[in-house]
Amino acid sequence: MKQIIQDIKSGGTILEEVPAPIVKRGQVLIQTTRSLVSLGTERMLVEFGKANFLQKARQQPDKVKQVLDKVKTDGLKPTLEAVFNKLGQPLPLGYCNVGKVIAVGSGVTDFVVGDRVASNGNHAEYVSIPQNLVAKIPDDVTDDEAAFTVIGAIGLQGIRLLAPTLGETVVVVGLGLIGLLTAQLLKANGCRVIGFDYDSQKVKLASEFGIIAVNPADGTDQVQYVESLTNGIGADGVIITASNKGNEIIAQSAKMSRKRGRIVLVGVIGLDISRADFYEKELTFQVSCSYGPGRYDEDYEQKGQDYPLAFVRWTEKRNFEAVLQAISQKQVNVTSLITEHVTLDDYDKIYGNISNSKAIASIITYSEKSEEPGRVIAINDGVFTGGKGILGVIGAGNFTSAMILPSLKKTPAVVKYIVSSGGLSGTTLAKKFGILNSATDYKNVLTDKEVDLILITTRHNLHAGMVVEALNAGKHVFVEKPLALNKEELDGILAVYGATQKTITVGFNRRFAPFSKKMKSLLGKGETPVNIVATMNAGFIPGNAWVHDLAIGGGRIIGEACHFIDLCSFLTGSKVKAVCMNAMGTNPDEQTDNASILLKYENGSNAVINYFANGSKAYSKERIEVYSQEKTLVMDNWRKLSGFGFKGFSSESSGQNKGHLDQFKLLVNSVQSGGDAIIPMDEIVNTTLASFAAIDSLKQGTWINIT
Known part of the structure; x- marks a missing residue:
């Protein structure tokens, strides 16, 4: 399928060929028609992409500070690699999609094949969208009209926050696409609407909708104009839909508001607020978040958990439906807003000069397709000559892009497939690293007899099931940690595994790092017990991130601290026999990312792993201290x-090296040449059980033995 993307590194807007997505649980697969x-949002992304590195840095000063901190701790080379990797990831454009449902995922009850729907899907021929971000289109609403659903919901959410009542005077600052829709919705709500914009075309169009529209460029003082129309009272509410870096808009909005008036920001402006302006009138100010309640809530959007209507009347999906109803009842005129229709293949007519575009609404049209969408596309030509070591990579996230694929490129491995759920990220990486095929259905990889080794780099909840499928398909398996989230998995x-002759490798790369091997050689083979203090200054991750979700990420102890459990076992030359964990906080039933894990080993060694998320990012991320026979080793951040x-x-000093390259060299060689797994399976199992035991210990308040 074809999809419009913005290349952040080169600045180009591209019509990319990518494999079509597969429908996931809780989602519907849509064939796009419009x-x-x-223009506002997409112009900003296009212009950011075209900016040079210095201009990009100026737009994101907070990111510059993060880069400088990373240089101090990790060194210049790893930092530059991370920055360029991030810039190499293109952005899919568009979030106002209309089409026909062609497949329904399990758990979806609101839609059937054939439904016409509006969603926040991208500019792509096929999109797979969670059901709470999709709304059915009434029969009397055309596809053209329905394309305004999502952008209308943005304006509607601003109105809901303003809570206007019949007869109130509301000012809309900025009569772009969102502003014009917002003004019409306010008028339909019984408000007197005043609109300001410096574009005479938009002012004229707003006037035709019955809006009191003014162009300040004609010399009109906006504050005095509002006061004159309200008998000196001022506006009951102001909705700002404009985009401007200056602070003048927020100042004028305050001055034109009545005492105890309300101001809602939908657009993007400077926010250097004058306390006096707001204090004297007791004004309220609120920023509107996209389409409404549920936005950016993983449980609502991705898991389909709706908010009860009695408690949250207007969610983002219900806002979609309300906009469609308003269009159906002719309360909102959207057809007058359409400036042009452009076919998908002619997309550059819109994006080629988007910075200077005077269009209000541009509609992209899509040709109807009857054939089944392709889930695999060939990116590069390749012919295999006998040998083994042919790989399929399932997962195309940041870690795959930044670490796994660059390492694999330095080995003799041939990567035949990369699989990503949406198709875009996998296609981008396939082009970058010379991978032969980009796919969205991993089962195509499992059934390919030429593939020897499957690399699984998906979210943690998918690991165990995919490992089982890969083993049953007769493949060797590499899976990023963790191997499993619980004992049942x-x-x-x-x-x-016991019935196959295939190997399982977990991405415990630290044991393959040069400094780890150096420490191991200095310590011996485990004949003498050692004491280890290992510290992971892991860094804060917001509580709503998927890694904290026990059903998806398993928490950071199982998901990440297992790295250091394996490393300690490697250095001691022994297996964990008992675990005790203590954590910050008072609720042992909650997962934590601030904890100390005590490990007791079979050979008498002891280890303490301090896994902390409340430290400074300017301090080293990882540190190992080993004490043995009046000798001490200290490893600082793999440098x-x-x-x-x-x-x-x-x-000894070196550039930061955490062992990824050595790990994959050994792995590929073991697949090509045969022999033992690069990490013994009993050690992988022991480390996995130890991570489970750490959580059990916290809950039970006691040592847990590993059996």
């Missing part, structure tokens, strides 16, 4: 190793 270009894997009491060794 999509609306949101682990048992399911072991039941299949320096110091030895105390060792003959012939005092210190």
Whole structure:
């Protein structure tokens, strides 16, 4: 299928060929017929993409500080690699999509194949969208009209926050597409609406809708104009839909408001607010969040958990439906807003000069397709000559892009497939790293007999099931940590693993780092017990991130601290026999990312893993201290190793190396040549059980033995 994307690195707007998405649980697959270009938002993305590095940095000063901190802790080279990797990820454009449902995922009850629907899908021939971001289109609303649903919901949510009543005077600052829709919805709500814009065409159009529209460029003082129309009272409410970096708009909005008036920001403006302006009138100010309640809530949008109507009357989906109803009842005129129709193939007529475009609403039209959408597309030509080591990568996220694929490129492996749920990220990486095929259905990889090794880099809840499927398909498996989220998943894997002659490797790369191997050689093979203090300054991750969701990410102890459990086991040369964990806070039933894990080993060694998320990002992220026989080793952030009491060794420094490349070299060689797994399976199982035991220990308040 074809999809419009913005290349952030080159600045180009591209019509990309990508595999069509598969319909997921809780989602509907839509074949697009129309999509609306949101000129304000998309112009901003296009212009950001075209900006040079310095201009991009000036627009994101907070990101610059993060980069400088990372240089201090990780070094210049890893930081630059991370920055360029991020810039190399294109952005899909568009969020106003109309089409026909062609497939329905499990758990969806509101839609059937054939329904005409509006959604926040991108400019793409096919989109798979969660059901709470999709609304049915009334029969008397055309596809052209329905394309305004989502952008109308943005304005409607601003109105809901303003809570206007019949007869109130409301000012709309900015009569672009959102402003014109907002003004019409306010008028339909029984308000007297005053609109301001510096574009005479938009002012004229607003006047035709019955809006009191004024162009300040004609010399009109906006504040005095509002006061004259309201007998000196001022506006009951102001909705700002404009985009402007200055602070003049917020100041004028305050001055034109009545005492205890309300101001809602829908657009993007400077917000250096004068306290005096707001204090004297006791004004309220609120920023509107996109389409309405539910936006950016993982449970609502991705898991389909609706808010009860009695408690949250207007969710984002119900706002979609309200806009469609307003269009159906002719309360809102959207056809007059359409400036042009452009076919998908002619997209550059819109984006080629978007910075200077005077269009109000541009509609992209899509040709009807009868054939089944393709889930695999060839990116590069390749012919295999016998040998093994042919890979399929399932997952195309940041870690795959930044670490896994660059490492694999330095090995003899041939990556035949990369799979991503939407198709775009996988296609981008396939082009960048010379991968032969981009796909959206991982089952195509499992059934390909040429593929020897499956790499699974998806979200954690998918790991165990995909490992089982890959083993059953006769493939070797590499899975990013964790292997499983609970004992039941682990048992399911072991039941299949025992009947195969295939290997499982978990991405415990730290044990393959040069400094880890150096420490191991200095310590010996585990004949003498050691004490280890390992610290992970993991960094704060917001509580609503998927890694904290126990059903999806499993929490950061199981999902990430397992790295250091494996590393400690590697350094001790032994297996964990008991675990005790203490955590910050008072509720042991909640997962934590501030905890100390005590590990007791079979050979008498002890280890303490301090996994903290409340430290400074300017401090080293990882640190290992090992104490043994009046000797000490200190490894600082994989850049320096110091030895105390060792003959012939005092210190060694290098660029940051966490062992990813060595791991994949060994892995590919083991698949091509045969032999033992690069990490013994019993050690992988022991580490996995130890991570489970840490959580059980916190809940039970006692040591947990590993059996």
